[in-house]
Structures are given as C-alpha cells and as structure tokens.
Amino acid sequence: MQQQSLLKSLLTRKVAFGATLGAAVLFMAIGVMLWGGFNWGMEMTNTGEFCISCHEMRENVYAEYKGSIHDGNRSGVRASCPDCHVPRPWVHKIVRKIQASNEIYHKLLGTVDTPEKFDEHRLTMARRVWDAMKSTDSRECRNCHDWDTMNPERQKPRARNQHKFAMENGHTCIDCHKGIAHKPVHKNLSEEELEKLSAAVPAHAREVPQSFIDGLAKVKATEDAAELAQQEEARKEREQRKAAKLAEQQRIDAAVAAALATAGAAGAQAAGQAAPAAAAAAHGFGVDWSGSPERRITLFYPGQASMEWTLVGKYHGGALPFKSGDRCVTCHDKETADMGKKMVTGAKAETTPIPGKRPGIPVTVQAAHDADNLYL
Template sequence: MSAANLVKGLMTRKILFGATVTAALFFMLVGVIFWGGFNTAMEQTNTLEFCISCHEMEDNVYKEYQSTIHYTNRSGVRASCSDCHVPDPWVHKVVRKIKASNELWHKALGSIDTPEKFDAKRFTMAKKVWGEMKATDSRECRNCHDFETMLPENQKPRARKQHLNAMTAGNTCIDCHKGIAHKPVHDELTDEEIDELTTPDPEIAIGIPAHWQEFLDKEAAAKAEKKRLAEEAAKKAAEQAAKAAEEAKIAAALAAEKAKKEAANKPKKTEAKKAPAKKTAAKSSINWAAVPAREIGVFYPGQASMEWVLGRKHGGKRSFTKGDRCMDCHEEEIADIGQKIVTGEKLEDQVIPGKRGSIPVAVKAAHDSKSLYMQFTWEDTEHQPVPFAEGGKMDAMNQMKLAFMLATDEVEYADRAGCWGTCHADADDMPFAPEGQSVTKYLKESRTKIELKGRNKKPLGGWDKRKEDAEIKAEFDAQHFMDIVRYKSGDKSIEYGSILADRLMNEGVISEAIANKVGNKWVVEIKRPLVADGDGNISLDTAQSYNFGFAIHDDYSNGRFHHVSLGYKLGFDNADVEINAVKQ
C-alpha cells in the first residue's frame, strides 16, 4: 500500500461516533479557534477601557477611583475594575459574566444613565457588592492581599491590631474596607445591616501566622528590654541624685558653720537696709531628677465623644467593645490624629486657625508614705486668637489649666478610654447640646440610657435620662465616679471634685500645686494625698493601679477646645504600668 493510500485510509477511518479522523481534527481546530476567541473576548471585557466605555461608569465611579491608591501609588501596581469585581477562578468568572447580562439590561433601560439616577441607586448597588464579597471571604481582595504574607512590622499599630483580631476571630477584608475605591455610602447602613456585614465567621479564622507570632515575640522582648534599661537608668539617676543631695547637705552644713565663725569674728556694724528679695520660682520637695519621665501626647479631640467611640463612624468600635485599649491602636498616631481634627478634616466644624493639634508632655510620678506627686512639663505656644471668642480668648483669666482624673476599673470604659467616658455628644459646645440647658461631663453609670445610634434623628447622649438621686448615691458609694484635680494658672488655685451625674468641683486644700514658667516651658507639679477623706475622692492604695487621663487647656482655651490624653495606667513602684510613681 502506498503512503498516500495509507494516509487517506487513516483520515477517512471512523474512530468515534461515526466521525472520521479528518472530521475530528477539523472540529478540534474549530474548537481551539472558538475557545481562543471566546476567552479573548471575555478577557477584553475585563479591561479598564471596556469597563469605562459606558458613560455611566466613566462619569461616576471611574472619576472617584482615579483619586484612590488602587489607581495610582508609589509601587506603580494598579488594581483595575476586574481585579476587584471579577473572580479569577474560571467557573466563578463565567457565572459573573452571565450575571453581567442584568447590567446590560439596565443599560438599555437607562436605569443609571444620569449622575442623579446613579446616586439614587448607588447604596443598593454597593450593598449587593458588599454582600457578595462577604459571602466569598473577600475572594477578589485576597488575590493581592493575604494575611500570611503581610509584614506586621511595616503596619501602624492600629492596622496591626485590627488584622490580628480579624485573623483570630474570622473577619474578612470587606468587614472594614468599604468605600475605599468609590464614594463611601456605608454610613447609610442600619445597625442590623452593619452587624450582618461585619459578624466574624469562625470557619475562616486562620489563627496567628508564624512570622506574625515571631514579630509579636520580638516586640514584647524589645519592650521588656526597654523597660529594663529605663529601670536601670532610673535607679542610677536616683543613686546619683541621692549622692548629690547628700554632698549638697554636707556642703551646706560646712558653709553654714564657716559663715557662723566668720560672723563671730567680725565687728558689729550698723545694719544696712536690706534690698527686697528677688522673686524665685517655687521649689518642689521631690527630687524630680531621680524620677523617669514618660512622654505622653495630648491631642485636640474636636467633637469626638463617647458616643462616637461606640458608634458606627469609629473604625475601632469592634476592637474597643472587645476590650482593646485606645492607646493600643492610637498612641503612635497622636500627632496625626490631632492635626486632622484641629484643621477641620474630621470631627470639627469650628476651626481655630493656627491652633496646634497635639502637645508632647513629659509626665513624672512619685510618692512618699502620704502623697502622690505628679509633674507635667510641656512647651508653651504663641497666642492664636479664637475667631468666635470675644477678644480672641475663651478664658481670658487663665492662660493655662491642667486637670487629671483617676478611676478604678469599676467605672465602665475607664480601663480602655481613661477619662474619655465622661465626654458626651450632648455636653456644652457639642453637636447635640440641648438648647437652654447646660450639660457638664457625666458618666454612663448615672443614666438609665445613653443614645448611641441616633435612629429617627434622636439626639445622641443621655443628659435627660438621669437616674433617681437614690440610685446615683448608690453608684457614688460604690466609687463609680472619676476623681478630678484641676489647676488654674490665673489665680494659681487648685480644685478637686468628681464626675458621676455631673462634674462637681470644690475649692479646698486636699491637693497642692506648684506651677512655674521656665523659659518657654510650663512645669506643673501637683501633690495629692493618698488617703482622701472628702466626698468624691478616691483613696489610693499603693498596691493597686488606677486608670489615669489628663487634659491641658492652653492658650486661654475653655470647654472642649482643649488637648486630652488617651487612657493610661498609674501605679506605684510597678514597672508594668505606663505611669509608675516611684517612692521617695
């Protein structure tokens, strides 16, 4: 048989379902061409150019997307429409393309062919996308972002904390990251919808990856070493200060003895009229050189209230309600937070031009057998006139006021937020302050209810939900209040008081203060007895730790226009707390 006949025989032989080899090859070629064409066409529909070929996309979401980090960034990696909205797995991709036929139908109907129509349906469309992402564990996000390949050392503490919570609880990307590429509308979600879209799924929890745990262990070791070095430095400084004090005491005694002998040997003269003594700064009984300082930033809070902390607009609400402290996420961001608020970027609509957003304060604490001593040192600022205050000064009598609060863990939120639990959205000068009423600081324990959600336009807060006097007294007797001490620079007076149903201040001698302006720095020392017998004062046990926060009204400010700290722990001879009062 010739080769030609052999080939002809093979090509005409029926091999499957009556089809010849020639037919099979033909259909294979057609299939390859069809598949290639189909796949090419489908991939073409994934391009940015195709997505914005409709004016509905180009005139709306594309313009919003261009200003985001997904469009342009320092690394030059762009996430286009399909990267976020079209699955990579082929089956899911085809299903998504089939669903897209509904979008073509609405294109023909003109459902969103104007910006007004688009915005009217934006929230509905966004909810649909969020729901799909929640159901797929943010599958498209995870094409690029993965917990297990993240470098925790390159993340801010807040992001790192949130990611750790997500990994261990079972949260997914879209739980937190809504509205990052388009106009944010998630504020329109109801609380029930938020709960549904952010509830963790234990099935997708992955635990803490090995390299994350390694970083956490290194961070803990570094903090322990830093604390050890600080303790050694403080001990050395105390020893040197004690030695210097002893030497000064001996030198003073020798000088006094010498002066006494010289005076005895000199003939008496008519005494000249003494010149008036020079005014000197008040002196402290504490050797502050031997006390280590803790730098704490106080920042401008604007209209941030406890209702905001516990509300939907606070991204850290979930972490806070789980027990995380404010300082865990925000201590390294104090300057950035304060600057955003003081300039009116967020949480402030009464901007004071030139006002600083934060103040670094060196805080020292010491104690003896009877008293706690606190020292605060910070730089003063040039006067910045307040445009909405007469004469540019809110409190013309006091260039500076300083206050600190103490509370036990029995006061709700005090262990996480410090004194922030006293600040509410309906207090004086706050957004929901009632007309004709003056509302001071108060605690949740004094109210029957605090409105947090503002449904049906209800005002936030609880100024009018005050408990009966007998109930408030019971809370007071249980020490469910905050102890407050405040110094005023104008008349150099010091007040003490408490906050429960109201802020109640008393002038008295329970505390003492020394305040000096040294160059451009304020140095304020406050002495407070450990055992306090007055109403509204906490007796301090040196074996315990207490929740601590402080505020500075600088540049003649008043009310909420101050700078405040986050919440910290104050203890006595306890290296594990943030503010350690050392014994002298």
C-alpha cells in the first residue's frame, strides 16, 4: 500500500506548466508512437516497391528503367526511384511528399491511367523533373555521384573532358544525362529549348578538385608513355623496312650490273639512264621518311553524322563543349574505332545500317615539309 501511495504521489506531482508527471509520461509515450509512426510511414512511401504499386508507374517509367545502367551495372549499385526522385534532407523530403498529393489527385482523375495518356503528358512531367534537378544542381544525383571522388583515370576521354568542362562552366548532371533511365523525350524538344534547358549556371561553377587534376596528369603521363612506346616501335619498323628495301635495291643493282656486263655498252648506257629515275620515284618525292614520326589514326564510318549533326545537343552529347571551342579529337581521338562500330551497327547516327560494313580503316600517316611543300 505504501508503494502504491508513493507511485500515485509521483504520478500526480506537478512538474511543469501545471501538468503532472503521469500526464507528461503519457504524452511523451504518445509523441514517440506518433513520431515513430510518422517516420515509418515516410519510409514505407520511400521505396521502389511503393512507387510501382500504381500501374501508371509500373507499366511506363519502371518498365523503361528496367535494364538501364541505374537498374543493373558491373558494380551492382542500384539507384531506385526514391534515390533519384526523393530528396534525402528532411525538410526537402517533406516538401516533396506534400507535392506528391498532386499526383494522388491526378491518380483519382485518371490523367495518365493508360499508356497513351501517359505519353501525351510525358514531356510535361519530364520538364518538371528537369527543372527541379536543374534548380538544385542535380542534388539527388549527388547521393551517389560526387565531383570530389571522380577518378578521371577510369573515365573515357570524352567523359573526363566533359566533366572538367562542366565543373569550370557551371553545368550540372541533368544538362547532359537526360533520358538515362527513361525514354529520351528531350529529343522531342526544339534545339533552342534544349539549349536553354542545358545552359550553364555560373553559380554552379566550381574549382576543379585537386584529385581530379592529379588524375588527369596521371592519364596524360600514361598516354604519353604509350605514345612514345608506339613511336619507338614504329621507328624500329621503319628501320627494318628501310634495311629490307636497301637490301632489295642492292640485290637489284647487283642483278642489273651482272646483266649489263653481258649485254654490252649500248645496253649499259640505256639502263643506266632509266635506273636513277626509277630509284627517285621509289623514294617518294625524294623525302627520307625514316626520320618522320608516324601518327596512327582510324578513318571511321561516320554514318549520318555531319558538321550540323555535331551542333545539335539531342543527337551529339558533346555539343556544348564543341560549341565552346573543343575540337573533335579532344574527346574522340582515342576511340574512333569504337565510334565507327557504333555507326555500322546502327547504335548511333545511322538509321539504315549496312550488314557487314567495315567500321573503320587504321591508317599510318607521316608528314614532312621543305621550304615550299608539305608532304604526306
């Protein structure tokens, strides 16, 4: 009885603002349950399974997402619906959940309840997403991708050049990566609107991280070493060809001398006049090519690409840096063979691929000059 009286005394003791300790404990328990329930509800509506519980999402954008680089890739890191479309910061997440009430409203109206209706409104919905991502400097992309941790040594030449260009000029992820997980509806935009959507925002510009600069230096050193090794190999091949050619010429000269010795003076005079001309022609403009470095390039099949094509962002991902002064070789010098393969297979810039078409022809080029002429 004494213990019950003590407990009752504690629970009925007023602790603050006239509230008893018992009431405070009760309200605290209710608060914990409400807060826990609220957060549980937030997390339940923040999963890919919840997103595709509506057939509008499951049969349209989710079907397009399946098989994309964000769904499955070599590293096994998957970005699901909320990773890209729901902010992680709590305040921004709450705002996004409130905005989602508009989607519930249109769900009830049946605004996009068929594939035909969905496609009719697709570009409008895509614009909203692009605008949101542009305004936040692609905040949700940075849940996984970060300028500071990018390693240019593991990127293709065009990727590392465009990433550096983006950092320096204030471009953001969505400027170049529209349509990476869903239908590329940005190709339905006019070039003027697409250029406006992809325009740089000076406030988004940032200093290129030192780690990125160091990575570029390592890549350059590696590529320069490979180029020197290739040039040395080419030099040895030229020396071998020169030695073989000289040996062949000596064999011919010996055979000619033997023939002249038996043919008589008249034949010797005629042959002697013809031999220097033949030798001069064989040497190629009289240039000693053994001292000229070789440049190996691949002449690739360009498909339906053209100079006009390179300036259109919906077709050419490098249109922005190209218009700003980059040359084709800045991004593509080391991948021309792969580009030709894309063309002949119809993967890029070729709507009518020719079966068996050769993607490219490797060519070795040498150059020399004198006071008047350039020789190739």
